[in-house]
Amino acid sequence: MRLRSRVYLHFVIALLVVGAAISVIFAVGGRGGLAREIGERVARHVASLAGERLGDRGALVARLEQLHADLDLDVVVRDLDGAVVAAAGAPLQRAAPEAIAAARGGAVVARPGPRPFAVAPVRDATSGRVVATVEVAAHRRFGPPALLGPLAIVALLLGLGAVVTRPLARRLSRPLERLTEAARRLGGGDLAARVPVSPLPRRWWQRRRAPADEIAELTGAFNDMAERVQRLVRGEKELLANVSHELRSPLARLRMALALVPREGRDEARLVEAERDLAELERLIDDLLVTARLEATGLPTRLGEVDVRALLTALAERARHDPAIAGRAVEVGQAEPVVLVADEALLRRALWNLVENAAKYGAPPITLSGVRLGDRILLAVDDEGPGIPPEARGRVLDPFYRLDAARTAGATAPSGFGLGLTFARRVAEVHGGTIAIDAAHREGGVDRGCRVTLTLPSGDAA
Numbered sequence: 527m528r529l530r531s532r533v534y535l536h537f538v539i540a541l542l543v544v545g546a547a548i549s550v551i552f553a554v555g556g557r558g559g560l561a562r563e564i565g566e567r568v569a570r571h572v573a574s575l576a577g578e579r580l581g582d583r584g585a586l587v588a589r590l591e592q593l594h595a596d597l598d599l600d601v602v603v604r605d606l607d608g609a610v611v612a613a614a615g616a617p618l619q620r621a622a623p624e625a626i627a628a629a630r631g632g633a634v635v636a637r638p639g640p641r642p643f644a645v646a647p648v649r650d651a652t653s654g655r656v657v658a659t660v661e662v663a664a665h666r667r668f669g670p671p672a673l674l675g676p677l678a679i680v681a682l683l684l685g686l687g688a689v690v691t692r693p694l695a696r697r698l699s700r701p702l703e704r705l706t707e708a709a710r711r712l713g714g715g716d717l718a719a720r721v722p723v724s725p726l727p728r729r730w731w732q733r734r735r736a737p738a739d740e741i742a743e744l745t746g747a748f749n750d751m752a753e754r755v756q757r758l759v760r761g762e763k764e765l766l767a768n769v770s771h772e773l774r775s776p777l778a779r780l781r782m783a784l785a786l787v788p789r790e791g792r793d794e795a796r797l798v799e800a801e802r803d804l805a806e807l808e809r810l811i812d813d814l815l816v817t818a819r820l821e822a823t824g825l826p827t828r829l830g831e832v833d834v835r836a837l838l839t840a841l842a843e844r845a846r847h848d849p850a851i852a853g854r855a856v857e858v859g860q861a862e863p864v865v866l867v868a869d870e871a872l873l874r875r876a877l878w879n880l881v882e883n884a885a886k887y888g889a890p891p892i893t894l895s896g897v898r899l900g901d902r903i904l905l906a907v908d909d910e911g912p913g914i915p916p917e918a919r920g921r922v923l924d925p926f927y928r929l930d931a932a933r934t935a936g937a938t939a940p941s942g943f944g945l946g947l948t949f950a951r952r953v954a955e956v957h958g959g960t961i962a963i964d965a966a967h968r969e970g971g972v973d974r975g976c977r978v979t980l981t982l983p984s985g986d987a988a
């Protein structure tokens with residue numbers, strides 16, 4: 527359950543319990559007290575009315591009958607020996623001896639329930655002495671305590687409480703929700719994600735501004751952390767970009783110098799090798815620079831409509847003439863006539879990295895394909911080589927990670943830096959897409975070959 531709902535529920539339950547307790551106390555306690563009070567007064571009044579007619583038994587009976595008829599009371603007047611002097615209504619059971627003793631002493635004793643009952647002293651009109659006692663009992667004509675009214679009031683108050691506490695619960699949970707959201711964004715790579723902090727306002731009863739509460743402290747700590755992480759990452763990126771940039775000019779000078787060296791016999795072969803190394807270094811620096819740019823801006827700059835079939839055909843054509851691919855068969859397989867919105871240069875470079883990988887680490891035939899799947903376009907490069915084991919598929923996407931086979935096969939190992947797939951992934955991501963590594967197909971339960979797929983949104987182009 528969400529924190530907000532939990533806080534809210536606790537409030538409502540607490541209110542409910544308090545409300546119920548209060549209404550029970552008032553209903554029971556108040557009623558009992560009131561009934562006793564009324565009982566005492568009625569008994570005293572009946573006693574004084576009876577006292578006036580004590581001398582005349584006939585008149586006394588007539589008066590009691592009248593009381594019985596008017597007030598619906600059962601009444602018995604007894605002398606001090608306990609003998610009945612006059613009675614009206616249903617016969618009454620004798621009161622408890624203590625009650626009678628108290629009445630003879632001049633006190634009125636009332637008992638609110640189960641049937642309201644009271645004993646009162648009857649005094650002689652002239653002397654004021656207690657000469658008899660009167661016992662009065664009412665008929666309980668009213669039903670169970672009238673709870674409907676109080677219950678309605680309690681329900682109303684509860685409803686009011688629920689409405690009033692709702693924003694309170696929201697206020698408690700809202701900062702936490704904002705923190706979660708910011709943490710998610712930070713984790714997702716948005717290093718600028720911060721939680722807005724508004725200092726607690728000074729209320730009129732506070733002399734100073736209230737100190738930050740725990741959630742505000744947590745928010746502050748989070749923002750500090752995000753700030754440091756962002757500064758750190760920015761520093762690293764700047765360093766990388768600067769180093770890459772600074773490396774370019776000496777490399778260009780080296781290339782110029784190499785071109786001017788006279789070429790004869792064995793030197794020629796060495797120079798060609800040196801030039802190849804230089805070209806590779808330049809490619810690394812290019813990849814680093816473009817990746818750094820993509821990291822910094824997040825968006826490819828030159829979006830346009832890309833004809834997928836034309837792009838794949840051009841790549842296959844380029845492979846046919848590229849010495850690095852060295853005559854390995856590169857074909858265009860299934861290529862639907864689809865168009866997507868993308869930065870064509872970036873996409874071409876990402877796919878070329880995949881073709882190079884297939885030639886370096888895989889085996890021909892190398893197949894390029896492009897198909898539409900809903901609103902996404904799947905661009906894949908397949909080869910029939912050993913593939914990448916499932917446990918390494920995540921890691922080869924990390925910068926500078928290469929499989930052991932690619933690193934330790936000595937001089938025959940294909941050269942590389944471990945950046946090609948990282949670059950391809952970044953290109954997929956800046957287009958709002960993903961990269962996936964699978965086997966090209968399965969034969970008898972065994973993975974065969976390698977397939978790297980870029981899944982990109984087709985964008986606005988239909």
Ligand SMILES: Nc1ncnc2c1ncn2[C@@H]1O[C@H](COP(=O)(O)OP(=O)(O)OP(=O)(O)O)[C@@H](O)[C@H]1O
Nearest residue numbers: 883884887913922928929932942943944945946947
């Ligand atoms: N088609 C493939 N078949 C088998 N292994 C592959 C394939 N493609 C990539 N790999 C493995 O993944 C690793 C990472 O590939 P990635 O393209 O990122 O780097 P690289 O090719 O080694 O160097 P770079 O591309 O920077 O020149 C490679 O070193 C290789 O071990």
Ligand SMILES: [Mg+2]
Nearest residue numbers: 883942946947
């Ligand atoms: Mg590569």
